[in-house]
Amino acid sequence: MKTLISTLLFGMTAASLIGCGSGDAGGEASEEAEGETVELVAATINPSDSLLARSLTAFADEVENQSDGAIEFTVHTGGQAGDASSLYQSVITGDIDVIYSDPDWFAEHNPEFNVLGTNYLFEDQEHFESVVNESDKLSYFEDLLVEDPGLKTVMYAGGLERNIISTFPIESIEDLEGQDMRSGGSSTEMEWWKNLGANPSTIDFSEVYTAIQTGVVDGSQNSLDAMIEQRFGEVADYVARTQHELTLGFVVMNNERYESLDSELQEAIQTASEEVQAEYISKAFEQAEEDMETLESEFGVEFTEPDREEFIERSRVQMEEIAEEQGIEEEVEDIFVK
Structure with missing residues (x-):
């Protein structure tokens, strides 16, 4: 696996990193010359030691292995090739070949993806794995991406659970009534907090620690590993x-680039996906217990176990409303109703 070389060593800029990609979106896709090594670029904003970044790196390694070195990957982590927005645009144009992305970005071209930003899509680990590991279960959304903006889903990542961290104990949904809670910029998350009775405030992720510290907000919803990395405890x-979300992430590839590969190399990508996806999603569920122990021992955080039934009921109203608005009630029921 090639690794990202220090920008200080070579004087490279972020733009030049992106420029390592395979190229010109306006050009016609063409199959690689026989025997020529295919060089691909993958990127994520997630830190290199995070589970999501490690899953992307493991995928790249396994593609190289399955292709007997016919494909070589350069993987950029930690946002070194750009922020989430620029990575998304770069994989569409073909300047980057593969990225890990949250589904929220895909709503820009297909508003149906807003339903994937709602909570309690999955009941538990078994349900999650039955959806992502079953071939074609998410084909409706995959087909939307191929059609517009031209992205091929090559792997799913995630399984990390998201919970609510706060300066006050939450024993029931009533404890959130009137509380000021941090929200990301999506309207879906803002509406979710309102449905729970809280007052959401849009605050950049990099400012959450200070916002809680100074009392601007009383809490936030995040994955357990993010709570540790950002020292929210x-x-x-x-x-x-609350386990309101089990992270569903997409590893997507520029579809023209994918289609330019011969069938053997496409098969190598598919085989690598099957092996790495199952392994790292399983790791995500195992990591929850470890992260809870870290938050308790290192930060003295106290965990509460509120009754999830009312959380689920209020959250799924949002899922149903978006599905109805987009006319995809049958698709959502088929995929997410266990």
Whole structure:
């Protein structure tokens, strides 16, 4: 596996990193010359030691292995090739070949993806794995991406659970009534907080620690590993294990680039996906217990176990409303109703 070389060593800029990609979106896709090594670029904003970044790196390694070195990957992590927005645009244009992305970005071209930003899509690990590991279960959404903006889904990643961290204990949904909670920029998350009775405030992720510390907000919803990485446990004492989201992430490839590969190389990508996806999604569920122990031992965080039934009921109203608005009630029921 090639690794990202220090920008100080070569004086490279972020733009030049992106320029390592395979090229010109306006050009016609063409199959690689026989015997020529195919060089691909993959990128994510996730830190190199995070599970999501490691899953992308493992995928790239396994593609190289399955192709007997006919494909070589350069993997950029930690946002070194651009922020989430620029990575998304770069994989569409073909300047980057593969990225890990949250489904929220795909709603820009296909508003149907807003339903994937709602909570309690999955009941548990078994349900999650039955959806992502079953071939064609998410084909409706995959087909939308191929059609517009031209992205091929090559692997799913995720399985990390998201919970609510706060300066006050949450024993029931009523404890959120009137509380000021941090939200990301999506309207879907803002509406979710309102449905729970909270007052959401849009705050950049990099400012969450200070916002909680200074009392601008009383809490946030995040994955357990993010709470550890960002040290939120230093400014908030409680985590309600709502498990409202099991992260569903897409590893997508520029479809023209994918179609330019011969069938053997496409098969290598598919085989690598099957092996790495199952392994790293399983790791994500195993990591939850480890992260809980870290938050308790290192930060003194106290976990609460609120009754999830009312959380689920209020959250799924949002899922149903978006599905109805987009006319995809049958697709959503088929995929997510166990």
